[in-house]
Amino acid sequence: MNPALQGLITIIIGVGGCVGYFYGANLFLDKVLFRAEGPNAGRNINRANQIRPWLFLMPALLALGIYLAYPVFATLRLSFLERLPGNQYAFVGFDNYTQMFAEPKFMEALRNNVLWLVIVPAAATGFGLLAAQLTDRLRWGNIAKSIIFMPMAISFVGAAVIFKLIYEARPEDVAQIGILNHLYLTFGGAEPQQWLQIPFWNSFFLMAVLIWIQTGFAMVILSAALRGIPEETVEAAIIDGANPFQIFFKIKIPQIMSTIVVVWTTITIATLKVFDIVFAMTNGQWETQVLANYMYDKLFRANDWGMGSASAMIIMLMVTPILVWNVYNARKEMQ
Amino acid sequence: MDAMAGRKPAVVWALNISVVLLVALWLFPTLGLLISSFRTGDQITASGWWSSLFPAEQTMQIRVADPDDNRVDLGNGRFMVEGNIFEGADFEGELNAWGTSSRRLGEFETGVTADLGDGETLTVEADGSYVWEGDDDQISGRAQRVFLDVVTPPDFTLENYSFVLFDENNSEGMAKAFFNTLTVVIPATIIPILIAAFAAYALAWMDFPGRAILIAVIVGLLVVPLQLALIPLLSLHNAIGIGKGYLGVWLAHTGFGLPLAIYLLRNYMVGLPRDIIENAKVDGATDFQIFTKIILPLSFPALASFAIFQFLWTWNDLLVALVFLIDASGQTTVMTKQIVELLGTRGGDWEILATSAFVSIAVPLAVFFAMQKYLVRGLLAGSVK
Numbered sequence: 001m002n003p004a005l006q007g008l009i010t011i012i013i014g015v016g017g018c019v020g021y022f023y024g025a026n027l028f029l030d031k032v033l034f035r036a037e038g039p040n041a042g043r044n045i046n047r048a049n050q051i052r053p054w055l056f057l058m059p060a061l062l063a064l065g066i067y068l069a070y071p072v073f074a075t076l077r078l079s080f081l082e083r084l085p086g087n088q089y090a091f092v093g094f095d096n097y098t099q100m101f102a103e104p105k106f107m108e109a110l111r112n113n114v115l116w117l118v119i120v121p122a123a124a125t126g127f128g129l130l131a132a133q134l135t136d137r138l139r140w141g142n143i144a145k146s147i148i149f150m151p152m153a154i155s156f157v158g159a160a161v162i163f164k165l166i167y168e169a170r171p172e173d174v175a176q177i178g179i180l181n182h183l184y185l186t187f188g189g190a191e192p193q194q195w196l197q198i199p200f201w202n203s204f205f206l207m208a209v210l211i212w213i214q215t216g217f218a219m220v221i222l223s224a225a226l227r228g229i230p231e232e233t234v235e236a237a238i239i240d241g242a243n244p245f246q247i248f249f250k251i252k253i254p255q256i257m258s259t260i261v262v263v264w265t266t267i268t269i270a271t272l273k274v275f276d277i278v279f280a281m282t283n284g285q286w287e288t289q290v291l292a293n294y295m296y297d298k299l300f301r302a303n304d305w306g307m308g309s310a311s312a313m314i315i316m317l318m319v320t321p322i323l324v325w326n327v328y329n330a331r332k333e334m335q
Numbered sequence: 336m337d338a339m340a341g342r343k344p345a346v347v348w349a350l351n352i353s354v355v356l357l358v359a360l361w362l363f364p365t366l367g368l369l370i371s372s373f374r375t376g377d378q379i380t381a382s383g384w385w386s387s388l389f390p391a392e393q394t395m396q397i398r399v400a401d402p403d404d405n406r407v408d409l410g411n412g413r414f415m416v417e418g419n420i421f422e423g424a425d426f427e428g429e430l431n432a433w434g435t436s437s438r439r440l441g442e443f444e445t446g447v448t449a450d451l452g453d454g455e456t457l458t459v460e461a462d463g464s465y466v467w468e469g470d471d472d473q474i475s476g477r478a479q480r481v482f483l484d485v486v487t488p489p490d491f492t493l494e495n496y497s498f499v500l501f502d503e504n505n506s507e508g509m510a511k512a513f514f515n516t517l518t519v520v521i522p523a524t525i526i527p528i529l530i531a532a533f534a535a536y537a538l539a540w541m542d543f544p545g546r547a548i549l550i551a552v553i554v555g556l557l558v559v560p561l562q563l564a565l566i567p568l569l570s571l572h573n574a575i576g577i578g579k580g581y582l583g584v585w586l587a588h589t590g591f592g593l594p595l596a597i598y599l600l601r602n603y604m605v606g607l608p609r610d611i612i613e614n615a616k617v618d619g620a621t622d623f624q625i626f627t628k629i630i631l632p633l634s635f636p637a638l639a640s641f642a643i644f645q646f647l648w649t650w651n652d653l654l655v656a657l658v659f660l661i662d663a664s665g666q667t668t669v670m671t672k673q674i675v676e677l678l679g680t681r682g683g684d685w686e687i688l689a690t691s692a693f694v695s696i697a698v699p700l701a702v703f704f705a706m707q708k709y710l711v712r713g714l715l716a717g718s719v720k
Contacts, residue, residue, distance in 0.1 A: 157653055305566055
């Protein structure tokens with residue numbers, strides 16, 4: 001069957017099924033299970049209203065349970081097991097973890113991930129803040145913002161192609177088509193560089209891709225936060241003779257600190273999961289490995305589910321502090 | 336602060352220039368790829384994309400017509416070859432100067448008759464027509480070489496797009512991958528919205544025990560890396576017979592998109608005015624009616640925001656498709672996977688790579704520019720709260 005047709009049928013079945021479920025279950029509850037008439041009408045209405053929220057929630061809870069909650073525990077379990085031939089498993093305790101930590105490629109991935117975690121959120125938030133502040137009162141600020149925001153819509157893979165063209169190196173005696181090498185040679189570089197093959201520094205060239213994508217996100221949110229600052233505080237500072245830098249760093253930044261933290265943590269999460277960029281640009285060669293790509297290698301190339309799951313748990317472990325902090329904040333807010 | 340007039344002009348200039356620089360830095364990478372996708376492979380390797388926007392000065396080396404076949408006897412032992420130097424060459428542009436030696440390029444103006452020694456002369460006009468004159472010995476054997484200094488105007492082509500999209504012999508074409516991506520994206524965008532809307536309403540406006548805990552759980556699930564889900568879910572799909580395929584990828588995208596969907600929609604629905612909902616209840620509307628007749632229409636902006644997020648995310652996704660969709664047959668490849676393949680196999684063919692990448696980028700970019708308002712709103716609702 002044609003996949004497009006299959007897709008169309010799925011949409012009809014999926015959407016129809018959802019609507020049918022919600023409508024039908026609701027009808028069943030009101031007209032069959034607890035009819036709002038007869039001697040027990042009042043009690044029935046109350047009962048129906050107790051059950052209804054769960055009716056509404058059921059599909060979502062099922063999907064969340066199966067697709068997000070269950071895998072966390074299943075992966076944790078897998079990380080303590082070793083797969084044997086014939087679909088058998090043996091409990092090996094922390095063997096997968098110790099074996100993994102002994103592997104140089106894993107330590108390299110861990111080191112790179114920490115580098116990514118330090119630099120990408122800081123740079124993206126910093127550039128975003130700069131862009132937000134500079135475009136704030138500009139007449140063509142909205143157009144500028146739109147352009148800086150645009151990479152948000154571009155896939156990591158598309159961005160990988162875009163930046164590969166930038167980093168492209170050609171032999172010394174022919175014209176350079178990568179702009180970085182062109183500039184490098186124009187400003188006195190000796191010979192064209194293979195930017196993605198210089199260990200350690202190549203990670204930074206990969207990070208540039210993610211920073212380029214995430215800056216727009218930071219800018220949009222921080223720009224809204226800057227606009228939310230009460231005018232009086234800024235005016236008071238001007239009257240007191242503060243210069244623009246003092247106003248920015250001492251008046252504005254402290255007032256949007258909570259938003260900066262939110263932006264920072266959101267980008268941190270995105271950075272932790274970075275996979276496509278490394279996968280498409282270097283595939284972890286030349287010491288650019290990161291955890292997500294290491295995990296993919298283990299799972300689908302080496303077919304080692306135990307170590308793959310163990311490295312996934314390391315990613316989960318790194319996310320956990322942010323998870324706890326988010327939940328804590330959300331609860332505080334609701335009270 | 337608002338009064339720009341109150342600031343020094345120098346500051347305003349500095350501000351404008353720095354924003355121009357910033358914008359250029361963010362725009363040029365994409366622009367480079369876009370421009371490259373309209374150039375032929377030869378053009379891309381010959382010069383950087385930035386130089387293609389301007390008329391290019393270059394040197395062409397062409398021989399005049401073969402004297403033994405084309406020479407005309409003028410009498411007195413004099414012979415002549417006449418013709419147009421660009422004959423047979425596909426050339427558009429302007430001839431500025433020419434020369435007969437690679438060491439003295441542009442030695443002669445157009446229209447000038449050059450003395451090549453011993454009475455041999457060559458004249459090249461601006462339109463490329465030439466006259467080469469000399470004695471029997473000179474006008475025979477190998478044809479005279481001419482080095483032309485020409486300026487060619489910017490030259491772009493749509494060939495790459497027709498090759499990448501419509502060429503039936505191109506097994507690496509994007510047409511099939513494009514439709515596969517579309518097939519993944521549409522159900523994966525619509526279904527989570529529907530499921531999440533009902534759940535969000537329950538979490539926002541219905542009272543039941545455990546509501547606060549559920550909300551906290553959803554906030555927590557918001558950041559769970561989907562890397563954790565790969566193996567357990569693939570085993571699950573295999574165990575229940577879904578295997579790798581569209582159904583699996585639709586379900587996976589639905590599951591992974593739900594926390595954000597519920598979170599965004601709930602935040603929005605909580606902000607709707609309580610009066611409307613309570614009045615409707617007093618008038619005897621059931622929860623189901625309130626939801627479909629009041630909440631859903633009012634929540635349109637939030638629904639649109641999430642729809643855009645989910646659309647962009649599923650369209651641009653590589654990992655979920657790799658794990659849950661793409662099997663060995665290669666029939667279900669999506670565009671991101673196709674591009675990664677091309678990066679591996681045709682890393683140097685920039686015309687193919689750039690065009691393929693742009694085919695996949697074009698749709699999200701169009702959606703982005705058309706619906707930017709909702710995207711920004713969704714971002715703000717999702718994180719500032």
